[in-house]
Amino acid sequence: MSTVRIKRKHVLDSDSDDDDAPSASVAVASVSNGSSEKENAGVAPVGPPAATEATGQMFKKRLTKKAASAPPREVVVIDDGPGTAAAAAADDDVIVVDDDDDAPQPQPRANEGDDVVIEDDIDEPDQALVECAKISRRLRRALGADDDAKGKSDGPLSPGAFHAPGGRRKLVTARDVAAVAGEGSLANGLKPYQMVGVNFLLLLDEQDVPGAILADEMGLGKTAQTIAYLACSRAANPRRSRDEPALVVAPASLLENWRRELAQWAPALRVGFYHGAQSQHEVRSAAEAWSSGPRGDGRVASGGGAFDVVIACYSIFERDSSDSKEKRAWLRSLNYSHLVLDEAHLVKNRQTQRARRLDAVATKARRRVLLTGTPLQNNLGELESLIHLVLPGLLEEGALGGEDGNEDDACELVRAHRLARVKEILRPFILRRLKEDVAKELIPKTQEKRVVEMGDAQRRQYAAAVEAARNERRRARNEAASSKSSSGGGGGGLPSVGDADSPGGGGGSPGGGRLTSTKVKALFVHLRKIANHPLLVRERYGDAEVAEIVDVCHRRGVFGHEAPLAKVESHVRSLSDFDLHQLCGEQGHLSKLCLPVSAFAEAAKTAALVKLLDEIKSKGSRPLIFSQWKIVLDILEWVLRSRGHVFVRLDGSTDVHERQQICDAFNRPGSEIFAFLLSTRAGGQGLNLTGADTVIIHDCDFNPQIDRQAEDRCHRLGQTRPVTVHRLVTAGTVDERIVQIAERKLDLDAAVLSDTKAMAAEENKAMHSIIEDLLG
Numbered sequence: 001m002s003t004v005r006i007k008r009k010h011v012l013d014s015d016s017d018d019d020d021a022p023s024a025s026v027a028v029a030s031v032s033n034g035s036s037e038k039e040n041a042g043v044a045p046v047g048p049p050a051a052t053e054a055t056g057q058m059f060k061k062r063l064t065k066k067a068a069s070a071p072p073r074e075v076v077v078i079d080d081g082p083g084t085a086a087a088a089a090a091d092d093d094v095i096v097v098d099d100d101d102d103a104p105q106p107q108p109r110a111n112e113g114d115d116v117v118i119e120d121d122i123d124e125p126d127q128a129l130v131e132c133a134k135i136s137r138r139l140r141r142a143l144g145a146d147d148d149a150k151g152k153s154d155g156p157l158s159p160g161a162f163h164a165p166g167g168r169r170k171l172v173t174a175r176d177v178a179a180v181a182g183e184g185s186l187a188n189g190l191k192p193y194q195m196v197g198v199n200f201l202l203l204l205d206e207q208d209v210p211g212a213i214l215a216d217e218m219g220l221g222k223t224a225q226t227i228a229y230l231a232c233s234r235a236a237n238p239r240r241s242r243d244e245p246a247l248v249v250a251p252a253s254l255l256e257n258w259r260r261e262l263a264q265w266a267p268a269l270r271v272g273f274y275h276g277a278q279s280q281h282e283v284r285s286a287a288e289a290w291s292s293g294p295r296g297d298g299r300v301a302s303g304g305g306a307f308d309v310v311i312a313c314y315s316i317f318e319r320d321s322s323d324s325k326e327k328r329a330w331l332r333s334l335n336y337s338h339l340v341l342d343e344a345h346l347v348k349n350r351q352t353q354r355a356r357r358l359d360a361v362a363t364k365a366r367r368r369v370l371l372t373g374t375p376l377q378n379n380l381g382e383l384e385s386l387i388h389l390v391l392p393g394l395l396e397e398g399a400l401g402g403e404d405g406n407e408d409d410a411c412e413l414v415r416a417h418r419l420a421r422v423k424e425i426l427r428p429f430i431l432r433r434l435k436e437d438v439a440k441e442l443i444p445k446t447q448e449k450r451v452v453e454m455g456d457a458q459r460r461q462y463a464a465a466v467e468a469a470r471n472e473r474r475r476a477r478n479e480a481a482s483s484k485s486s487s488g489g490g491g492g493g494l495p496s497v498g499d500a501d502s503p504g505g506g507g508g509s510p511g512g513g514r515l516t517s518t519k520v521k522a523l524f525v526h527l528r529k530i531a532n533h534p535l536l537v538r539e540r541y542g543d544a545e546v547a548e549i550v551d552v553c554h555r556r557g558v559f560g561h562e563a564p565l566a567k568v569e570s571h572v573r574s575l576s577d578f579d580l581h582q583l584c585g586e587q588g589h590l591s592k593l594c595l596p597v598s599a600f601a602e603a604a605k606t607a608a609l610v611k612l613l614d615e616i617k618s619k620g621s622r623p624l625i626f627s628q629w630k631i632v633l634d635i636l637e638w639v640l641r642s643r644g645h646v647f648v649r650l651d652g653s654t655d656v657h658e659r660q661q662i663c664d665a666f667n668r669p670g671s672e673i674f675a676f677l678l679s680t681r682a683g684g685q686g687l688n689l690t691g692a693d694t695v696i697i698h699d700c701d702f703n704p705q706i707d708r709q710a711e712d713r714c715h716r717l718g719q720t721r722p723v724t725v726h727r728l729v730t731a732g733t734v735d736e737r738i739v740q741i742a743e744r745k746l747d748l749d750a751a752v753l754s755d756t757k758a759m760a761a762e763e764n765k766a767m768h769s770i771i772e773d774l775l776g
Contacts, residue, residue, distance in 0.1 A: 182268025
């Protein structure tokens, strides 16, 4: 007698049977004993006793039918473990047949007298796939009904208006949205693809799916689609909406934009703005009045208490102050019809305090809608977090196994398989459209790369920095060789710069004759500064001038009267030429040391920018100018002012409450503001700046998606003029190599954005490679 292990499989039914009936598990057995596989195919039902016989017969018929009609398939034999001679003679091995996804998989069949051990072969992700497949089939059926119901309308939305005669679901139109969004709504202006997004969300809502991800590319109007959906969903469920507001959580810089968009797209929705002491008091007062006042239609009789949407900031879920704790406790006290997370990639790490605290509020919401223009990332932990938000309770934490940074090829195959399964789980709940998908509804965008040549002074400065780095590495190699010689050590040649932080490399100690990773990064940043503008490093101010600045600053207590001389000197010596120029301008006694105007024109990018701005202005266009560094914006601000250009600026230090006001002033028709200076990170997300039709990327990012986010500030819905994007690149420098790497990434896959850890590691590797090539 031998032991036969039979794997229990949950079979996905793909035909038109009733999917709402309880699903049974079946174990399909087969044995290779010299006769044909088809002749020995059989079914061993496993499940509730009352269902096993009927279920077994059903799947037996289905399997026999498929086996008779299917072409020969690859058979993989997996040994069933140690066995007796009798077992070997019976050849009781597991046989896995490469078949359709929804077909039962043949496995060993029990012979008379064998011990049969039934093993459950379904893990959590597999079960999740089963559940998601069922939801997906329900959605497809509903969409099929939509095709039949097109053109049929019940008039303004009501609880029954989502259905055409016969119970079939009807498509919601922009006219329907406008009917419930309120007088003055812009809903009639929703684009066809946006109405697809609204109907997608309403379909999931109707099918009682708890969550969805709207992942349209930046600039396609995710906010407008979400507001239209909220207006429709709440109008269709008045009883639920009476007691449950929707909660929108967004970054601080987008709060005002949400309030503005709600007023434009759904003025009938009353909004509570839970940010700032005054607005928090108003929202709480409204909630108390709402809960205690008369609510015939869900609103307070006086008209001053009810709200349909609460807008809150992510920062509430980040801080540990008593005030933030009180705010979170109050938010947890309410029930919500919907939870909308804007820029949802901010909660991609389930382990953060922000994500965990938000999760406590998410449990109080019937529906969750995640908005992100960032593509799904190849990170199991982050994908698991998304599944948890969209489909709570579907997976236990850690069910996907997490990430392993030191995977071998076999582990990498397992990881790839897991990723494919997870993305398949999420597929029915994600809607993502790219701009090329709806290109006919968007203004065209032109890309121009402006490669600029350095002048003599900048070129000499850059070459001197490279030579200094070569000399430093040469000294390190000589010292390492001398140390080995004196200690009698041997070994091959010195490792390259690029290996400085390789596994087992000892962290790249100077004693190994190589530049450490820290020094490589410092050198890279130093060279990049020179490529952007020579004033970003200290070159013009010599020791004599620095000594005079230190003396004046120390005597006048510029950095505090208690600051010791040594600290003042250390700080001053760390400043760049531009910083020192600014400092001298602020101190009357040092004004004689300010740099001449000509010093600002010696950068190739600055000279090119001055000419480019004149061209843009002559055409009646207006630019957005992006840089990753605030000090570069400081220099550009000085240049713009010297040329008489009217401009505004927004960076990470700009007050949250002022950001929308600055954007409004720039976008206002007839505005006299010519240019807008922005930091790439702070100004590259969420802002609508269609008042500009030109984008200038002063210094490109390793990650091309970051620059694309910046471009989309003006290349978005609402733009009426063609958009031109200019990238300034300094020839023959690290600047040029960064652009080449970014372009290669876009060529490989324009829709993939690596996760944060992978991107940081990739940037570090790229820096080493660039410096390696540069030093020779």
